[in-house]
Amino acid sequence: MWNPSPTLRLSVLLFASLFLLSACNNDDTGKADLSFTPPSTSTPEPEVPDTEDPAPSEPSPFAEPLIAVEETRQGIVYHHHVEVESTSDKLAITIMEPTAMEAGASYPLILHGHGYGGQRNKEADGFQQRLRDEGYYVISIDQRGFGESSGTVRVMSPDYEGQNLIALLDWAENLPGLARFADTKMVVGSYGGSYGGMYQYLLAAADPEERLRVIAPDITPYDLSYSLSSHNVPKSFWAAGLAAMGELSPFGSWADDFPEGFIKFWQRELIENTTNQDLTIVESLLRGLVAGKLSDNSHNMLEYHSLKYFCEGKAAGPQDGFLLGQADPMRVLPKPLPAIDALISQGINDTLFNFNEAVSAYECLGKRGGDVRLITHQSGHILPLAPDMLPDWDTNMDWMYAMFHPPEFQQAGGSEDCGAVDRFEATFAWFEEKLKHNTGLMDSALPTGNNVCLSLSDEKAIAVERVKKGGTTYEVAMDTPAVSGPIGVLASMAGSLPMKATLQSQTLFTVPKDSEGMVLAGIPVLNINLSSFLGEKLTPDTCFNPLTVLPVGDIVQGITSGLPVNELLQTITSELSSGLSKVPVLGDIPVVSGLLQTVLSIVSNITNLPGWALDTVDDALPIACDPIYFTTIAKRSEGNNRWHPINGQVTPLRGYGQKNIELNGIATELNPGDEVALLIMGGHLQYPLSFSRDLLTVLAKANGSVELPLLNPDEITPVTWP
Numbered sequence: 001m002w003n004p005s006p007t008l009r010l011s012v013l014l015f016a017s018l019f020l021l022s023a024c025n026n027d028d029t030g031k032a033d034l035s036f037t038p039p040s041t042s043t044p045e046p047e048v049p050d051t052e053d054p055a056p057s058e059p060s061p062f063a064e065p066l067i068a069v070e071e072t073r074q075g076i077v078y079h080h081h082v083e084v085e086s087t088s089d090k091l092a093i094t095i096m097e098p099t100a101m102e103a104g105a106s107y108p109l110i111l112h113g114h115g116y117g118g119q120r121n122k123e124a125d126g127f128q129q130r131l132r133d134e135g136y137y138v139i140s141i142d143q144r145g146f147g148e149s150s151g152t153v154r155v156m157s158p159d160y161e162g163q164n165l166i167a168l169l170d171w172a173e174n175l176p177g178l179a180r181f182a183d184t185k186m187v188v189g190s191y192g193g194s195y196g197g198m199y200q201y202l203l204a205a206a207d208p209e210e211r212l213r214v215i216a217p218d219i220t221p222y223d224l225s226y227s228l229s230s231h232n233v234p235k236s237f238w239a240a241g242l243a244a245m246g247e248l249s250p251f252g253s254w255a256d257d258f259p260e261g262f263i264k265f266w267q268r269e270l271i272e273n274t275t276n277q278d279l280t281i282v283e284s285l286l287r288g289l290v291a292g293k294l295s296d297n298s299h300n301m302l303e304y305h306s307l308k309y310f311c312e313g314k315a316a317g318p319q320d321g322f323l324l325g326q327a328d329p330m331r332v333l334p335k336p337l338p339a340i341d342a343l344i345s346q347g348i349n350d351t352l353f354n355f356n357e358a359v360s361a362y363e364c365l366g367k368r369g370g371d372v373r374l375i376t377h378q379s380g381h382i383l384p385l386a387p388d389m390l391p392d393w394d395t396n397m398d399w400m401y402a403m404f405h406p407p408e409f410q411q412a413g414g415s416e417d418c419g420a421v422d423r424f425e426a427t428f429a430w431f432e433e434k435l436k437h438n439t440g441l442m443d444s445a446l447p448t449g450n451n452v453c454l455s456l457s458d459e460k461a462i463a464v465e466r467v468k469k470g471g472t473t474y475e476v477a478m479d480t481p482a483v484s485g486p487i488g489v490l491a492s493m494a495g496s497l498p499m500k501a502t503l504q505s506q507t508l509f510t511v512p513k514d515s516e517g518m519v520l521a522g523i524p525v526l527n528i529n530l531s532s533f534l535g536e537k538l539t540p541d542t543c544f545n546p547l548t549v550l551p552v553g554d555i556v557q558g559i560t561s562g563l564p565v566n567e568l569l570q571t572i573t574s575e576l577s578s579g580l581s582k583v584p585v586l587g588d589i590p591v592v593s594g595l596l597q598t599v600l601s602i603v604s605n606i607t608n609l610p611g612w613a614l615d616t617v618d619d620a621l622p623i624a625c626d627p628i629y630f631t632t633i634a635k636r637s638e639g640n641n642r643w644h645p646i647n648g649q650v651t652p653l654r655g656y657g658q659k660n661i662e663l664n665g666i667a668t669e670l671n672p673g674d675e676v677a678l679l680i681m682g683g684h685l686q687y688p689l690s691f692s693r694d695l696l697t698v699l700a701k702a703n704g705s706v707e708l709p710l711l712n713p714d715e716i717t718p719v720t721w722p
Contacts, residue, residue, distance in 0.1 A: 059182065060182060061181060061182055061437050062106065062179060062180060062181060062182060062187070063180040063181065063182055063183075063184050064106075064180070065106050065176070065177050065178050065179065065180060066173065066174065066178070066180070067174055067175070067176050067177070067178070068103075068104060068176065068177060069101050069102065069103050069104060069105055069176045069177035070103060070176070071103050072100075072101065072102050072103045073101050074099070074100060074101070075096070075097030075098045075099050075100060075101050075132065076097055077094065077095070077096045077097070077122075077123065077124065078094070078095055079092070079093070079094050079095075079122065080092075080093055080094075080095060080171075081093075081148075082164070082167055082168050082171045083167075084163060084164050084167040085167075086163045086167070087144075087151065087159075087160050087163050087164060088150075089144060089149065089150045089151045089160075089164050090149065090150045091141065091142070091144070091149050091150075091164045091167065091168055092120065092141075092142040092147055092148035092149045093120065093139050093140065093141050093142065093168065094120050094121060094122050094123075094139070094140045095137070095138075095139050095175075096124050096128060096132055096137070096138040096139070096140070097132070097137060098132055098133075098135050098136060098137060099129075099132045099133045100135075101176075101177065105135075105177055106177055106178070106179040106180070106187075107135050107136060107137050107177050107178065107179055108135075108136050108137070108179045108187040108188065108189065108431070108435040108436065109136070109137040109138075109139065109172060109175065109178060109179075109186060109187065109188040109189070110131055110136050110137065110138050110139070110188070110189050110190065110191065110431060111138075111139050111141065111168075111188065111189070111190040111191075111192075111199075111200075111203075111212075112128065112138060112139065112140040112141065112190070112191060112192055112196070113140075113141050113143060113190070113192035113195065113196035113197075113198075113199040113200070114140075114141075114142075114143065114146065114147075114192065114195065114196050115192075115193060115194040115195045115196055116194060116195040116242060116245055116246060117146070117242075117245030117246055118146065118147075118195070118196075119142055119146055119147030119148075120140040120141055120142045120147055121140040122140075124138065127424055127427075127428075128140070130428065131428075131431070134432075136431070136435075137172075137175060137178065139168070139172065141165075141168065141199070143161060143164075143195065143199060144160055144161045144164055145246075145276055145277065145278070146276075149164075151164075152276065152277060152278035152279075153246050153276055153277040153278060153281060154278045154280070154281065154305075154328075155198075155224065155277075155278075155281055155302075155305055156195070156198045156199060156202050156305045157304070157305055157328050158202060158206045158304065158305070158309075158328070158330075158331075158332035159328050159329050159330065159331050159332060160328075161199065161202065162202050162203070162206040162332060165199060165202065165203040165206075165207075166203070166206065166207050166208075169186070169188070169203070169207060169209070169211050169212070172186065172188075173186060179435075185209070185210075185211050186211055187435050188211055188212055188213075188214070188435075189212075189214035189215065189216070189430075189431050189434065189435050190203070190204075190212060190214070190215050190216065190217075191215070191216040191217075191218075191427055192217065192218070193217070193218035193219050193220070194218070194219050194220060194352075194353070194381065196217075196218075197217030197218055197219065197220025197221075198217075198220055198221065198305075200212070200215040200216075200217045200220075201215075201217065201220065201306075201307040201310075201361070202305075202307075204337070204338075204340050205307065205310040205335075205337055206310075206332050210338040212340075213338060213339070213340055213341060213370070214340075214341045214430070214431070214434040214435055215340060215341070215342050215343070216342070216343040216344075216345070216427045216430055216431075217342070217344055217345075217361075218344075218345040218346070218423070219345070219346055219347050219350055219352075219353055219379075219380045219381060220344075220346075220353060220357070220358075220361070221306065221307075221353045221357050222306065222307050222308055222311075222356075222357040222358070222360040222361045222364070223302075223303060223306045223307070223308040223357065223360070224302035224303070224305055224306045225294065225299045225302040225303045225306070226357070227302075227352065227353055227357065228242075228288070228294070228302065229288060229293070229294045229299070230651065230652055231651065231652050231653065231654055231661060232293055232294070232654050233292075233293070233628055233652035233654050233687060233690050234288040234289065234292065234293065234294060234687075234689075234690050235351075235352065235686065235687060235690070236288075236289055236687050236688055236689035236690045237383060237685070237686050237687065237688055238351070238352050238381070238383070238686075239285050239288055239289060240285075240289065240689075242285070243277070243281075243282070243285045243286075246276055246277040246281070278325050279322075279324035279325030280298075280301060280319075280322050280324065280325035280326070280327065281325075282324060282325075283298075283322060283323065283324040283325065284298035284301065284302070289689050292628075292689070292690055292691075292692075292693055295321065296317070296318075296321070297318065297319045297320055297321040297322055297327065299317070300316060300317030300318060300319050301319050301327065301328060303316070303317065304316040304317075304319075304328060304330060307361055307364065308360070308364075309334050310334050310335070310337055311337065311360075311364035312334070313334045313335075313336065314334060315333075315334070316328075316330045316334075336368075337364075337365070337368045338368065338370075339368045339369040339370040340365050340368060340370045340372075341370045341371045341372070341430075341434050342361075342362075342365050342370060342371075342372045342373070343373050343375075343426065343427060343430045344358050344361055344362055344365075344372065344373065344374045344375075345358075345374075345375045345376070345377060345416075345418075345423055346358030346374070346375075346376050346377075346380070347376065347377055347378065347379045347380020347381070347382075347413065348376045348377070348378060348380070348454070348455055348647050348665070348666070348667050349378055349379070349380055349382060349413050349414070349647045349648055350379075350380025350381045350382070351380075351381060351382070351383060351648055351649065351650070351686060352380075352381035353380070353381060354649060354664045354665060355376065355523070355647075355649075355664065355665030355666070355667075356523060356662060356664060356665050358374060358376070359374070359467050359523065359665065362374040362452075362467075371434075371450075373446065373448075373450065374452045374453070374467075375418040375421055375423065375426065375446070375448070375452070375453040375455075376418055376452075376453060376454050376455045376461075376667065377414075377415060377416045377417055377418050377423060377455050378413060378414030378415050378416075378455055378457065378458055379413045379414060379415065379416045380413060382413040382648075383686060414457075414458045415455075415458040417455075417458075418448075418453040418454070418455045418461045418719065419453065419455060419456075419459065419460055419461025419462075419718075419719035419720075420447065420461070420719050420720055421445070421446055421447070421448065421453055421461065421719060422445070425445045426442070426445045426446045428445070429441035429442050429444070429445035429446070430442060430445075447719065447720070448463040448717075448719055449463075451463040451464060451465055451717065452464050452465075452466065452467055453719055454521050454667045455667060456519070456521070456667055456668060456669045457669065460669065460718075460719075461718075461719040462519065462521065462711075462716045462717060462718060462719060463716075463717040463718075463719055464521070464522075464711065464715055464716065464717070465715070467522055467523065467665070468521070468522035468523070468709035468711065468715070469522060469523045469525060469662065469709065470523075470524070470525040470707035470708075470709065471522065471524075471707050471708050471709040471710055472707065472708050472710045473705050473706070473707050474508040474509065474678075474705060474706055474707075474708065475704075475705050476506060476528060476678055476702065476703060476704050476705055476706055477506070477703050478504050478506055478680060478701065478702045478703060479701050479703065481533045481699035481700065481701060482504050482629060482680050482681075482682060482699070482700055482701070482702060483682045483698055483699060484627040484628055484629055484682045484683075484691065484692040484694075484697065484698065484699075484700065485627075485628075485682065485691055485692040485693070485694060485695060485697070485698055486691060504679065504680040504681070504702075505634070505643060505677045505678075505679050506677055506678050507675050507676070507677045508676050508677055508678060508706065508708070509675075509676055510673065510674070510675050510676075511670045511671065511672050511673060511674045511675075511676075512672065513672045513673050514672070515672050516672075517669060517670055517671050517672055518669075518670040518710055518711075519667075519668075519669055519670070519710070519711045519716060520633075520646070520666065520667070520668055520669075520670055520676070520708060520709065520710055520711070521666065521667035521668070521709060521711055522665065522666075522667070522709025522711070523662050523663065523664075523665040523666075523709060524633055524662070524663040524665075524666065524706060524707060524708050524709060525660070525661070525662055525663065525706070525707040526631065526651070526659060526660070526661050526662075526663050526678075526704070526706050526707075527658075527659070527660050527704045527705050527706070527707070528653075528658075528659050528702050528703065528704035528705070528706070529657065529658050529659070529702070529703055529704050530627060530629070530653065530655070530656050530657060530659065530700050530701070530702055531656060531700065531701050531703075532656065532697075532699075532700060532701075533699035533700055533701055539656045539657075540624050540625040540656065541625070541656075541657075542625060543622035543623060543624065543625040543626055543694075544622070544623045544624060544625075621693055622693065622694050623694060623695070623696050623697075624694065624696045624697055625655065625656060625694065625697065626654070626655060626692055626693070626694040626697060627654070627655065627656065627692050627694065627697045627700045628652060628653070628654050628682075628690065628691060628692040629652070629653045629680050629681065629682060629700070629702070630650050630651070630652050630653070630680070630681045630682075630683065630684040630686075630687065631650070631651050631652075631653060631663065631678065631679065631680050631681075632645035632646070632649060632650045632651065632663075632678075632679050632681075633645070633646050633649070633663065633666060633676065633677075633678060633679075633706075633708065634646060634676070634677050634678075634679050635668070635670065635674050635675060635676050635677070636674070636675050636677075637671065637673065637674055638673035638674070638675075643677060643679060645679070646666040646668050647664075647666045647667065647668065649663070649664035649665070649666055650664070650684050650686050650687075651663045651664050652687065652690070653680075656700070658704075659704075663706075676708070678706050680702055
C-alpha cells in the first residue's frame with residue numbers, strides 16, 4: 001500500500017499551517033440562578049373542596065437513576081479511556097462531574113466535541129463550568145485519531161467514529177446519579193461546532209437506542225461531499241487547510257509537553273511515515289486537488305459520513321477503488337431518524353459549511369417532529385490571509401480598483417450572536433428547558449421563537465417565518481465571453497481592459513435613493529445556460545480524455561513486472577542506506593534514517609503508483625467540454641469601484657448546459673444607492689487549484705436569470721429583547 005511521501009505531506013503541512021478555523025467559542029457566560037431538583041414524592045397535594053374530585057397529578061417526566069449518588073460530596077474532574085470492542089479503539093474522554101454532588105440527586109449529561117484538528121478540554125472552560133455549577137455532568141471527547149484517542153481520523157464514519165460514540169454512551173449509562181426520562185432513557189444533550197457538530201448528527205442518527213435527542217450543533221455540514229466539493233468543484237483552499245490541520249492536531253498539546261510533543265510529531269510524520277488521518281481521507285483530498293474533482297468512491301464515502309445519508313434514507317454508494325486505505329464496511333443502514341430537538345446555529349459568512357447546509361439540516365430534522373430552531377451569526381469558518389481584513393483597506397485602496405479589479409477574497413468574521421440573541425445563552429436555556437423541563441427560558445433567550453433568526457450584521461438581525469428560496473427574478477444576459485481555465489484565473493486578477501471578459505458583472509438593480517433600504521436574505525436561485533462561445537450547436541455534451549485511448553493496464557503491467565524497476569530501485573536504495581549509515585555521526589541522525597526508511601517504503605509499494613497517477617491525470621485532462629466558473633451575488637455602495645461578494649459567498653459552476661442551482665445563502669441589509677450584481681469569474685482565490693484544466697474550452701457564454709430573496713416588510717420581524 002503506497003503512502004504519500006514525507007516531502008509531499010510536509011509541503012501540504014507548511015502550506016496549510018497558515019490556516020485558522022475561526023470557530024471560536026465565547027465563554028463569557030454568567031451564572032443563572034437555576035437548579036434541577038427531581039420531583040419529590042413527599043410534596044403534599046393541594047387542598048381541594050370536598051364537593052370536587054381532586055385533579056389528577058401530572059406524571060413525572062423523570063425516572064430514578066440506575067445508580068444513585070450515595071453520599072454528598074464535591075464533584076471532581078477525571079480522565080478515562082473507553083475500550084471499544086467493535087473498532088479496537090480507545091476513546092479518550094474527560095468527565096466533569098457537577099460541582100456539588102448530593103446524595104439521591106439526579107444530573108443530566110452534556111457531551112462536548114472539538115473542531116477538526118482539536119482535542120478535548122481536560123479542564124472546564126467558562127461554559128462548561130457554568131453547566132457544572134448548575135448541576136450537569138459534562139464529558140469532553142477526543143474524537144478518533146485526535147488527542148489521546150487511538151485510530152486514524154476517518155471524518156465521522158458511522159462504522160468507526162459512530163461506533164466509538166455509541167460505546168461512550170454505553171459506558172456513561174453507569175454514571176452515579178445520571179438523570180433518566182420517564183421512559184428510562186438517559187437525559188443527555190450535546191454541543192460543539194464544526195467537527196464538534198458532526199459527531200452530534202452521527203450519534204443521534206446511528207445509535208440504535210436513540211438516546212441522544214437534544215443537540216446544539218454550530219457551523220456544521222449537512223453533506224460533506226457538497227461541503228468539500230460544491231457542485232463537483234473541490235474547495236481547494238479549504239481542502240489543503242483541513243488536510244494539514246488533521247495532521248497538525250498535535251500542535252494543540254505542545255503547550256503541555258513542549259519540546260517532547262514537537263519531536264514526537266515530526267518523528268511520526270517523517271520517521272515512522274504514518275499519517276494522523278486515514279489514508280482514504282488523504283487519498284480523497286490529494287486526488288481532488290490534483291484532478292480537480294472528487295472520485296466517485298470519495299464522493300460516496302463523504303455522503304455516507306453525513307447527516308444527508310440518514311435524512312434521504314438511500315443506500316450508501318460503493319466505495320470501491322481506494323488504493324491507499326480500506327473503504328468503510330458500511331454496516332450502518334440509513335434508518336429513519338427519531339424526533340430530535342435541535343438548536344442549529346450557522347455562520348452566514350462561513351465559506352466551508354455555508355448557510356444552505358444549515359437550512360438542509362433544519363428542514364430534514366423539522367420533518368421528524370422535534371423542536372428544531374435555526375439561528376445565524378457573523379462568525380464561522382473564515383479564510384484568513386485576505387488584505388480585505390486590514391483596517392480601512394477598502395477605503396484606502398478604492399483608487400486601485402478603478403484600474404484593477406481583483407475579486408474580493410473574503411470578509412472578516414464577526415459576532416457569534418444573532419442580533420439580541422446570545423448564542424451561548426440560548427444554548428444554555430435550550431438544555432435547561434429540554435433536559436430539565438424548566439420551561440419559559442427559551443422565550444427569553446430566543447425571542448424569535450420558532451422563527452428563523454437571520455443575522456444581518458454584528459448588531460442587527462431579523463426573524464422570518466421561513467428561509468426564502470428564490471424570489472424576485474432578474475434576467476441575465478452575458479453574451480460577452482467569460483474566460484475560464486488558467487487564463488481566467490490570471491485574467492480575473494488583471495486590470496480594467498480585460499475586465500468584462502474575465503470578471504463579468506451584470507448589475508441587476510440599484511436600491512432607490514429615496515427608499516429606506518432593502519433586506520436581501522435567503523438562498524438565491526440561478527437558472528443559467530452555459531454554452532460555447534462558438535455557438536449552441538457547437539457546445540459538446542461529453543468530454544474527450546486523451547489518456548483513455550492509451551493501454552493504461554498494459555503500461556502498468558510493463559512497468560511493474562515486465563521491467564526490473566522494483567528490483568533495481570530497491571538495490572540502489574539499499575546500497576545508499578547502507579553507505580550513509582556507515583558515515584560517522586550521519587548514520588546516527590534519526591531523521592536521515594527515517595527518510596531512508598520512507599524511500600524504501602515507497603519503492604516497495606511502487607506497483608500502486610503508475611495506476612494511481614495515470615488515473616488521476618486522466619481525470620485532470622478533459623478536453624472541449626469542462627469550463628469552470630465562479631458566481632457570486634455582489635454589492636457596492638454608491639461612488640465605489642469595487643464589488644463585494646455578499647457574505648463572501650462564491651458558488652462554482654461546472655460544465656456546459658442548463659444550470660438550475662441554489663447559490664450560497666446570504667443575508668445583508670442594502671442601503672439607498674447600493675448596486676447589486678451577478679458576477680461570473682474564471683477563477684477565485686477560495687478555489688486556487690480548482691480552475692478548469694480544459695485548455696480547449698477557454699471562452700463560454702452565460703444567459704438566463706437569477707432569483708433573489710428580497711424580503712417584503714411584512715416578511716420581517718426585527719430581533720429585539722421582549
